[in-house]
Amino acid sequence: MQKPRTLLEKLWDSHAIVTRPDGTTLLWIDRHFVHEGSFHGFGMLDHAGRPLARPDLTLAVADHYVPSHARDIPIADPEVSGIIATLGRNAQRHGIELIGMDDPRQGIVHVVGPEQGLTLPGLTMVCGDSHTSTHGAFGALAFGIGASEVSHVLATQSLWQRRPKTMRIAINGILPPEITAKDVILTIIGRIGAAGAVGHAIEYAGSAIGALSMEGRMTICNMSIEAGGRAGMVAPDDTTFQFLAGRPRAPRDFDAAVAAWRELPSDEDAMFDRSISLDAADIPPTVTWGTSPETAISVAARVPDPDRESDAERRRGMAEQLAYMGLRPGTALDGLRVERVFIGSCTNGRLADLRAAAAVLRGRRASVPGLVVAGSAAVKRAAEAEGLDRVFTDAGLAWGEAGCSMCVGMNGDLVAPGERCASTSNRNFPGRQGPGARTHLMSPAMAAAAALRGHITDVRTLA
C-alpha cells in the first residue's frame, strides 16, 4: 500500500519532472501569471535571446499600476503609463493573452484567475507576486516568485524547487457571527508570527475552513505569505467545484476533472511536519496595531507595553513600531481615531467582501474619507448590479476601478504621511500605503465600521 500523502505531496509528485540527488526538483508549472512588474523577467528572457516556452499557459494582467479613477484620460506619470504599455508590448511580442486595463475581465490577477476558471485544483501556479498563495484556496500549489524565476518559467515552463515542509492549521468548530476569514488569518499570524511558517506550505483544515466560501478561503490563503509560508492551501471539495462550474476557462470535461480532483485531499493518516489547531469560537474581531501583520490582536485589546517584554530585542522592535504608528502603550484599539479607510485588495476585494462592508454602511454616512476598490471589473459590475456602489458613494466613500490601488500605492492611491488608515489589505509595513502611512489591517466589516465612527471599533456594537 502506498504511504499516505498530504495534498502538498500529491501536488508535488504529480509535477516532478526530475529530482536531482541533492533533493531539488524540476517542477512543471501549469499556469504562469505576469503583470506590469514582470518587465524585469521579460528583460532577462530577451537579453538571453530565449523564446517563451508555453505562451498558452501564460496570462498577462494589468493590475498593480492601473489608475482607479479617470481611465478615459491619459495617465499623467510617464513611468506609470510606460510600465503598463510595456506589459502589452511584451504580451503581444511573445503571443501571450493580455487582460489589459480596458478589458472587461481586468482586475487583480489573484481575483481574475479564479473568476476565469484558470485557477484549478491540482495545478501548480506561479506569479511574480507574493500573494499568489491566494490560488491555493482551490487545492493548487501556488506561490510567488522573483524576476529571475519569472524569466526561468517563461523560458522553460518549469522551476527548480525544494519541497517545502508541511504544516497543518486546523480551525475547528463554528466561527461566531460576524467573525470573518480575515479575522481567522490575522489571528493565525498573530499566533505563529511573521516567520512562523517559513519554509512550510500550510494546509488549512478543520470544520470552520470547510464551512467557508471560496472567497473566505482565498482571503486566508492570500495572507499565508504574511506568516512566512511558502504556500497556503485548502483541500478541494464541493464548495470548490461549485465555484468553478461554468467558469469561462474551466475544463470542458468538467466531470472528469472533478473525479481527478476528488483524489487530491490529504489522506487520512498523512503526516505533517507541524500541526496546530485553533478553536473558531475563540477568534475575535482582529486588528493589527504595529508594522508587521504579526501584531494582530483582538479589537478589545490594548496596544502592548514594551516595558513588559523581557526580550531586549523584541522590546526595541515594539518601541520602534509604536513610534512609527504614533501610538502609546496601553492605548485601547477600540476608539483609536482613523483618518481614512481602504476597502479592497487581493485579500478582500471580492463581492462577498464588498457586501459585508456595504451591509455595515447601508443608509449611513462615513465620518472619514475612504476608497472602495473592487478586486476586478467583474466584481465591480456585480456590485453595481446590486446597488453596492450607491451604498458606498451615499456614505461618502469613493468608488474606484479595479486594481491593487491603495494596498501598495503604485498607481498613486496613497495614504498621506502620518495618516492612520483602517485597511482591508494585507500589509501594514512602514511606508506600504505611502511614505509615513499608518496602516491597521482588519476585515471589510470592521473597516466599514471604522469609517462610520471615525475610529476603530467592534463592528458587533453597531446597531
Added chain:
Amino acid sequence: MTPFQTETGTVLTIDRANIDTDQIIPARFLRKPRSAGYQNFLFHDLRANEPAFPLNAPGADRCTVLLAGENFGCGSSREGAVYALVDAGFRCVIAPSFGDIFASNAGKNGLLTITRPEADMARLRHLPQDPTITIDLPAQTLILADGTTVSFAVDAFRKRCLLEGLDDIGLTLEYSDDIAAWQDQDRLHRPWAMPG
C-alpha cells in the same frame, strides 16, 4: 552573475526583525530600470527618516556583508530588493532566518544568504568596531578578524551556481528532453489541466 568564491569585507549590522522588502526598496522605485542605479533606493525611506540608520554612518557605503535580523526580506517577492543590495556592493547577508522568496532571489543574483542560529549571530554582532569578515564559500566557513571560524550550510546546487556564476536557465535547458517527455505523458494523464 558574478561568481562568489572567497569574499573579505566589512560588516554592516541592521539588527531588526522582520525587515520586509518594502523597507529594503519602497514600491515607488520598482518601475525604474536597473540602469537607474538601484543602490540609490536601498533602504531609501529608513535612511531618509532615521539619521542614525546604520547605512547612513560614515563608511557604511563600503560594507559588503550585511548582518540582519530574523525574517529578513519577508513580504513582497520584488527582486528589486536584491538588486538594491547587490548594486550597493553587498555580496552576503547573514541572518537567523530569511523570507523564502528573498533568499531564492538572492541566490539567482550572486548574493549569498547565510542562515545562522542566534548563538552564532550573537558572536558576529559582537565583532569589534568596523569589523572585517572573510566568507570562504568553498569551505563553507566564516573567518572572523580574530581568526576564529563559524561554519555554515548552503544548498549544494545553489553553492555550485554561486561558485561558477552559472545561469539557471542554461542548466535547465539541458533537461529539455525530460521536460518534453514529461509534457507528452501529462497530456494523457491530465487533459483537464489545460485552460478550457
